[in-house]
Amino acid sequence: MKGNSTILVTGGAGYVGSHTVVELLNNNYTVIAIDNLVNCYANGNDKPESLKRVEKITGESVTFYNVDIRDREALNRIFKIHKIDSVIHFAALKAVGESVQIPLTYYQNNIAGSSTLFRATVYGNPQFLPITEEHPTGQGCTNPYGKTKYFVEEILKDVCASDPEWKVVLLRYFNPVGAHESGLIGEDPSGTPNNLMPYISQVAVGRREKLQVFGSDYPTSDGTGVRDYIHITDLAIGHLKALERMLQPNYKSWKAYNLGTGRGYSVLEMVKAFSDVSGKQIKYELVGRREGDIAACYADATLAKVELNWTATRDIKAMCKDTWNWQKDESQRFSDFVNHAFPRFHMSYI
Numbered sequence: 001m002k003g004n005s006t007i008l009v010t011g012g013a014g015y016v017g018s019h020t021v022v023e024l025l026n027n028n029y030t031v032i033a034i035d036n037l038v039n040c041y042a043n044g045n046d047k048p049e050s051l052k053r054v055e056k057i058t059g060e061s062v063t064f065y066n067v068d069i070r071d072r073e074a075l076n077r078i079f080k081i082h083k084i085d086s087v088i089h090f091a092a093l094k095a096v097g098e099s100v101q102i103p104l105t106y107y108q109n110n111i112a113g114s115s116t117l118f119r120a121t122v123y124g125n126p127q128f129l130p131i132t133e134e135h136p137t138g139q140g141c142t143n144p145y146g147k148t149k150y151f152v153e154e155i156l157k158d159v160c161a162s163d164p165e166w167k168v169v170l171l172r173y174f175n176p177v178g179a180h181e182s183g184l185i186g187e188d189p190s191g192t193p194n195n196l197m198p199y200i201s202q203v204a205v206g207r208r209e210k211l212q213v214f215g216s217d218y219p220t221s222d223g224t225g226v227r228d229y230i231h232i233t234d235l236a237i238g239h240l241k242a243l244e245r246m247l248q249p250n251y252k253s254w255k256a257y258n259l260g261t262g263r264g265y266s267v268l269e270m271v272k273a274f275s276d277v278s279g280k281q282i283k284y285e286l287v288g289r290r291e292g293d294i295a296a297c298y299a300d301a302t303l304a305k306v307e308l309n310w311t312a313t314r315d316i317k318a319m320c321k322d323t324w325n326w327q328k329d330e331s332q333r334f335s336d337f338v339n340h341a342f343p344r345f346h347m348s349y350i
Helices: 015-026 049-058 072-081 096-101 103-117 144-162 196-205 232-246 267-278 302-307 316-340
Strands: 006-010 030-035 063-066 086-089 167-173 175-177 211-214 226-231 253-259 264-266 284-287
Touching: 006 015, 015 030, 015 049, 015 232, 030 072, 086 232, 144 167, 144 253, 167 232, 175 196, 175 232, 196 211, 196 267, 196 316, 211 267, 226 232, 226 316, 232 253, 232 302, 253 302, 264 267, 267 316
Parallel strands: 006 030, 006 086, 030 063, 167 253, 175 226, 211 284
Antiparallel strands: 226 264
């Protein structure tokens, strides 16, 4: 069906969504993107800036609707207008710390919204490392965000069991970082970043004074938390490979795949790697643990390699290099524009 399929991408203007739309367009899929613009920049009713840049990168057009996935009537209209073959769902809130503070908002958006639409924090505190797809899910989830991911997986499994026409791929990915190699799209939160890499890059470019490292007494090599970081382009390609697998005639029901590198890096290792690439000293301070965090988490992505023909190819140096190219160029290009015209400028983040 490749080349003739129309894919609906929810959260399509966001960080992961916009990079995945690039890969879909580059592989001849037709893309319908929806987003409620809660975490991305758009001037009035215009198409989000991130999708304008996606079109510049690919030379292809994206059909966009400003729609909240909880709006059933709006979704029904879109499905009536377009013959949609598959849905890739990114329209979820995903900040661990924030989910602890406002859990009901996460349950409403991530579960109610996903159920109205009919997507790797389902593992909780790892029982073994590296994590395979056979690792128990839902046991010991340490934050509401992780619970919403688990609940949605269970809903989709039940839907597949009830109707053989349903085909679902559950992608359990780890920590996306980096930016498109063009430097045109990347992650740039408008408020205080909830994720490590954008925070480091903002310190490097001078937008923030220092990085707060949450927890220095974990049972890891240097006491800071360890995570499996994956380049955003590798992750986007993983979605493309999963879609190709799901569209095969012999694919039935549901299957879960880990998308990660299989290698964990501590916070301080990431700080050093970014400093080496950027040539900037990253000032940081060690503070207490953040509620809902765990010591270490990294993937075994063997199944994706075998069944999806996918593996992460970009290393930590490429992750830091592309992040730095995006951050320094974006800050220079938009400094006056942001400060004078749009004080809450926010690009490609979900």
